[in-house]
Amino acid sequence: MTEPRPAFPHATILGYPRIGRRRELKRAVEAHWTGATDEPTLERVAAELRRTTRERLAALGLGRTDSSIPESFSYYDQVLDAAVTVGVLPERFSGLRAADGTIGLAAYFTAARGEGDSLPLEMTKWFDTNYHYLVPEIGPETVFSLSSDRLVRQVAEARADGFTVRPVVVGPVTLLALAKATDAAPAGFDPLSRLDDVLPVYVELLAALRDAGAEWVQLDEPALVSESLAVDGAALARAAERAYAVLGEAAHRPAVLVAAGYAQLDGRAWEVLAAAPIDAIAIDLTRGSAPARAAGLDGKTIVGGVVDGRNIWRGDLAGAWHKLEALESLGAGAVAAGTSTSLQHVPHDVADEPDLDSRLRSWLAFADQKVGQVTTLGLGLRSGRATIDDELAAATAALADRAAAPGVFDGAVRARAERLSASDRTRSSYDERAAAQEDSLDLPFLPTTTIGSFPQTDEIRRTRARHDRGELSTLEYEDLIRFEITAVIGLQEELGLDVLVHGEPERNDMVQYFAENLDGFAVTRNGWVQSYGSRATRPSILWGDVSRPSPITVDWSRFAQALTEKPVKGMLTGPVTILAWSFVRDDQPLGTTADQVALALRDEVADLETAGIRIIQVDEPALRELLPLKRGDQAAYLDWSVGSFRLATAGAATATQVHTHLCYSEFGEVIDAIRGLDADVTSIEAARSRMEIVADIAESGFDHGIGPGVYDIHSPRVPSVSEITSLIERAIAEIPERRVWINPDCGLKTRGYRETVTSLANIIEATRLVRERT
Ligand code: GLN
Ligand code: ZN
Numbered sequence: 001m002t003e004p005r006p007a008f009p010h011a012t013i014l015g016y017p018r019i020g021r022r023r024e025l026k027r028a029v030e031a032h033w034t035g036a037t038d039e040p041t042l043e044r045v046a047a048e049l050r051r052t053t054r055e056r057l058a059a060l061g062l063g064r065t066d067s068s069i070p071e072s073f074s075y076y077d078q079v080l081d082a083a084v085t086v087g088v089l090p091e092r093f094s095g096l097r098a099a100d101g102t103i104g105l106a107a108y109f110t111a112a113r114g115e116g117d118s119l120p121l122e123m124t125k126w127f128d129t130n131y132h133y134l135v136p137e138i139g140p141e142t143v144f145s146l147s148s149d150r151l152v153r154q155v156a157e158a159r160a161d162g163f164t165v166r167p168v169v170v171g172p173v174t175l176l177a178l179a180k181a182t183d184a185a186p187a188g189f190d191p192l193s194r195l196d197d198v199l200p201v202y203v204e205l206l207a208a209l210r211d212a213g214a215e216w217v218q219l220d221e222p223a224l225v226s227e228s229l230a231v232d233g234a235a236l237a238r239a240a241e242r243a244y245a246v247l248g249e250a251a252h253r254p255a256v257l258v259a260a261g262y263a264q265l266d267g268r269a270w271e272v273l274a275a276a277p278i279d280a281i282a283i284d285l286t287r288g289s290a291p292a293r294a295a296g297l298d299g300k301t302i303v304g305g306v307v308d309g310r311n312i313w314r315g316d317l318a319g320a321w322h323k324l325e326a327l328e329s330l331g332a333g334a335v336a337a338g339t340s341t342s343l344q345h346v347p348h349d350v351a352d353e354p355d356l357d358s359r360l361r362s363w364l365a366f367a368d369q370k371v372g373q374v375t376t377l378g379l380g381l382r383s384g385r386a387t388i389d390d391e392l393a394a395a396t397a398a399l400a401d402r403a404a405a406p407g408v409f410d411g412a413v414r415a416r417a418e419r420l421s422a423s424d425r426t427r428s429s430y431d432e433r434a435a436a437q438e439d440s441l442d443l444p445f446l447p448t449t450t451i452g453s454f455p456q457t458d459e460i461r462r463t464r465a466r467h468d469r470g471e472l473s474t475l476e477y478e479d480l481i482r483f484e485i486t487a488v489i490g491l492q493e494e495l496g497l498d499v500l501v502h503g504e505p506e507r508n509d510m511v512q513y514f515a516e517n518l519d520g521f522a523v524t525r526n527g528w529v530q531s532y533g534s535r536a537t538r539p540s541i542l543w544g545d546v547s548r549p550s551p552i553t554v555d556w557s558r559f560a561q562a563l564t565e566k567p568v569k570g571m572l573t574g575p576v577t578i579l580a581w582s583f584v585r586d587d588q589p590l591g592t593t594a595d596q597v598a599l600a601l602r603d604e605v606a607d608l609e610t611a612g613i614r615i616i617q618v619d620e621p622a623l624r625e626l627l628p629l630k631r632g633d634q635a636a637y638l639d640w641s642v643g644s645f646r647l648a649t650a651g652a653a654t655a656t657q658v659h660t661h662l663c664y665s666e667f668g669e670v671i672d673a674i675r676g677l678d679a680d681v682t683s684i685e686a687a688r689s690r691m692e693i694v695a696d697i698a699e700s701g702f703d704h705g706i707g708p709g710v711y712d713i714h715s716p717r718v719p720s721v722s723e724i725t726s727l728i729e730r731a732i733a734e735i736p737e738r739r740v741w742i743n744p745d746c747g748l749k750t751r752g753y754r755e756t757v758t759s760l761a762n763i764i765e766a767t768r769l770v771r772e773r774t
Contacts, residue, residue: 005255006215008280008301008336009068011378014218014259014309015168015342016057017367018074019530020049021352026534029075033113039105046075047157054163060368061375064163067216071154071165072342075105076112076533078220079133079178080121082170084108086201087147090137090182092118103147112533114715122180122688123532123714124664125625127222127262129310129345130581132532136175138191139182144198146205155212167209168342171219171258172198172247173239177231178223192231195239199246206253216279217254219247222262222341224269225284226629228669237268241276248277255279261305261341263629264288271295284340285323286310290330297332305340307365307373312346312527312541312583314365317373317395321380321388337377343367346583347527347538355525360543363402366527402543403587407520410545417595425646428654430704433680436655440614441567445774446728446742446767447498449707451661451683452571452617453510453747454488454503455756464508481506482559489563491757496764499615500568502560504749510573510619511581515540517552518600521582532714535750540582542593548600551607558611569659570608570616572601575644580622590626591640598647605652614656618649620677621663621746624670642676649679657681659705663746667693671700681705685745687712687719691730698734706735709745710766711759716751718758724766737774742767 019025028045031037050073054064062068074081083089084103089096089111096107112134114120121134151167158165170178172195179191209217223229224236231239247256258273259282265273266288273281274294282303283291290304304327306320320337327335349368350361365373373395380388402408427433467477488503507513515521521540528536553570561568575597584593601618608616623645628637649658660679667674667684674682686693686708694708710727711719719727732740742763748756 005279006067008216008255008257008303008334009063009066009378010381011337011374012062012068012166012303013057013070013339013343013371013374014220014261014282014305015070015072015344016053017344017346017348017530018072019528019536021348021526023528023536024049025075026536029534033109042105046073049073050154050157051161054158054161054165056368057371058163060371062371067164067166067214069163069165070168070218071151071158072168072344073154075108077133078168078170079126079136079175080108080112081150082175083134083136083179084111085146085148085151085169085205086175086198087145088136088138088142088179089147090121091184097147101145101147114717116717119688119712119717120715124666127226128626128629129262130529130531130537130622130625131345133178136179136191137182138176138179138194139185139189140194141184142182142194144194144201146201146208149208151205152208152212155209155214159213164213164215166216166218166257167214168218168220169205171221172202172243173236174221174223176239177229177236190231192235192239195242199243202247203250203253206247206250206256210252210254214254216257218257218259218282220259220261220342222260224260224273225263225265227631228627228629228634234268237272240269241272244273244276244278257282257301257303259303260284261309262287264291266291274300280336282338286340290323290326293330297330299333301334301336302327302330302332303336303338305338306377307337307339307370309339309341309343309370310345311586312364312366313586314363314369314395314398315586316399317376318392320373321377321385321392324377324381335381337374337381339370339374343370344530346370347524347529349526352526353524356522359401359405360522360541362398363543364541407544408585408587410520410547413545413547413596413599416599417592420595420647425643425650427650427652427658427678430678430680433654433657437657437680440655441657443498444771445738446732446740446771448742448764448767449497449499449569450492450501450744450760451747452501452504452569452619453507453749454491454501454505455751455753456505456749457753460484460505481556485556485560486563489560489568493564493566495757495760497760498566500560500564500566501571502556502568504571504747506556509537510747511578512538512540514552514573514578515542515582518546518548518597520544520546520596537581542579542582542584544585546593546596546600548603552604554604554607554611557608557613561612567614570605570613572604572616572618572648574618574620574623574660575601575648576626576641577620577622580626589640591644594640594644595647598644601648602651605649609653609656615659616649616652616656617659617661618645618679619661620645621661623662623673624664624666627670638670638673638676642673645677659683661746667696667700671696671702675700675702675704679704681707681741683707683709683741683743685709686731687727687745688714691727694731694734703736703739705739705741707741707743710742711744711763713744713746713748713751716755718755719762721762721766721769724763725769728766728770732770732774
């Protein structure tokens, strides 16, 4: 080491929401995409947002000049940021590089969103969260070089404002571990094999950050805690050893913090980081216990991630303090208080929720409150526990108040759950169901359908907002929704789809809608969390025992079905997804909560059948997302999650066709669970990965109905008839064709009508052509 290292601050967060308290970034970015604003305008808004964030974090108690404020801004995604920084851009976008090879904002957005025939980067879930990152494409031909100075400029920008921030960048091991091989790569190529080639670029980046004034840098390496990546743990640990030997020994660099959140850092990866020539390690102590002593920790700071970066509970602050105290025994040079992950997974501020019940509010901590918690703990570390006794006691009192509050425990709900037996989770055999459904539904070969939602036009959104504000009576509002449903049914009949949907115009969000209609939930006004790019969701808060006061979707489905002879699918969100996309109570096992939600849905299924609905779709797009990162925890998870889906659906009659929809393209790991759901038809995402998934499905022997998506709805691009035809042909070449359904990858609500109508027409035409040929 050539330079003395500055001390790590006593408290920090690993990252902060990027979208802005009022989703300012979303609006600015989307305005830029439509061409309404130019790049300098967008850059000005983003710089202003970063400035506001820094000022806010300083006001909340993080230091202006001690590197406790992370610089974690991103226009779209942190993985894409890192990829572009080291020069990773697929060949199909290489024309968008500047003359000197650098990658500017336009190229960055195009890689994220696609253009013309150039497909965007694939998008997939970031570890076990509802955040989606873009998958870098790396091959033997990839040339790594420092191609963006954006992060360096942000450090300098902060410095000009009097802040010494800690730039955050996805580390080399995680970047490569999350990448996929380029099309040009030979079979079996592993992007991690390029580690030695990318490291010099990271070395160069560290030097540039140091020159811009960074005293600390944070390299995020969550891949090191995951056991569910394609690369195995031993290879990841070896890569980390190599990477941090090289980066640690770089002659000119800031002090290095390696952050390995999202689960417990243990085994070889932990030992490797402990021994590496780096300066600090951040570990997650909310989803794992303290690691064992390891050689090499004496000069390092351990940042104890004791404040949960992924839930919104104020939680047990005294317990967090004890975990920090316990870290002392590791023999590290110093201990600091931190969050378990970036706070990008939680909303900005509880103070923005005036409508929430004040008692509930006192149990909560959003990002800003969590910053307050780490600074409290940091103060305790610096000045002794006595200085924070009052804060710890107040949090403990809030926890006790929560445990005793009415609604948290509902005797009737508990009693019903206790009476359940295995038969409540079992339907008649699939063959029996398939025969009964064939009779009752009489569908053509390769039936076409959509996933549920139709475009949510500005008009629908405005109508809902006016109703929410009380400017529109419920009667008027419902009339407009019926008008919309009528139009959507008419459009589908015109297009010639076989199984119709009502379009979900009454739903702001597939989870929040149910949360609003179930007891035990609260909804927020400004609690937005980034899902991907400019998209954010507003998770509800599941705080108490769940029950259904009255039917939720039945009137809309009955109305839609009355408009057509064709079957209209009833449309529900499954228990696992309702949990995954809400902030869920942390005081009982998830499985207990899931069964409560399932029972409410089971009643809804029964009411839909009574209303004459013959197909009911129960969406579980989040089934894969909640899969624990540690293999040892996965079986128990799959057990309760599959069990709750079956509890929700197994009351359906033999002739009722149960569909489910899953939103991802990695099938392999969860195939047994998907089979276990025992849905009659399962639709999945497949278009962006060009049907790579069908081979896995075929191999697995999955023998129920399956609809691999043929239209990537995450992009405004319209797929051509020939493109869709070849996707369908790929699917039926591998899977028994009488099982195959034709549908888009996901719901259409984020799309505009223009591209939707053309895309659906192309799907129908492609299906017609394939039907004719086979
Ligand atoms: N039925 C929902 C829709 O179409 C499913 C959305 C999802 O899977 N994310 O919008
Ligand atoms: Zn989906």
